[in-house]
Amino acid sequence: MITIFDWLEFKEIADELSNNLKEANARAAIILYYYSIFSAVRDYLIYLKHQYQFKNNYKIHERVWKFLLSTEDDNENEIGEFLREVRGIRNHANYDKKYDFDYFLEELINIQSKINNIVSSILYLRDNPYMEF
Numbered sequence: 229m230i231t232i233f234d235w236l237e238f239k240e241i242a243d244e245l246s247n248n249l250k251e252a253n254a255r256a257a258i259i260l261y262y263y264s265i266f267s268a269v270r271d272y273l274i275y276l277k278h279q280y281q282f283k284n285n286y287k288i289h290e291r292v293w294k295f296l297l298s299t300e301d302d303n304e305n306e307i308g309e310f311l312r313e314v315r316g317i318r319n320h321a322n323y324d325k326k327y328d329f330d331y332f333l334e335e336l337i338n339i340q341s342k343i344n345n346i347v348s349s350i351l352y353l354r355d356n357p358y359m360e361f
Contacts, residue, residue, distance in 0.1 A: 235266075236347060239260070239343065242261045259321050261339050261340075261343055262318040265307065265311060266315075272354060277357050292308075293308040293311040297312070304353065317335045320332075
């Protein structure tokens with residue numbers, strides 16, 4: 229039997245990292261928060277909505293959030309907006325030396341203020357996939 233990894237487990241690790249605030253943990257938490265949402269919603273699109281174009285990795289991040297923003301479902305729109313916003317911050321956490329700990333702490337707090345609503349939206353969509361006719 230094949231089991232599918234639940235990407236939302238990354239959120240739990242990000243929560244743990246956030247309890248010991250130093251720059252490396254803040255950066256890693258931001259990265260994990262982003263990937264927990266991105267990967268969970270990508271699986272939702274592929275496996276529940278049968279949007280198989282998202283199996284292709286070409287410009288996948290942008291294609292996912294643009295798709296979500298283009299639907300008529302408020303939950304999908306909210307997730308798409310979150311991904312669009314947090315992707316840039318995640319890129320800074322991954323690659324940039326020019327931002328300091330205060331920047332990442334502020335962004336981490338901002339992400340944490342939204343993440344539980346986003347997770348709730350994903351869980352709702354998993355149980356009630358929105359289909360456009």
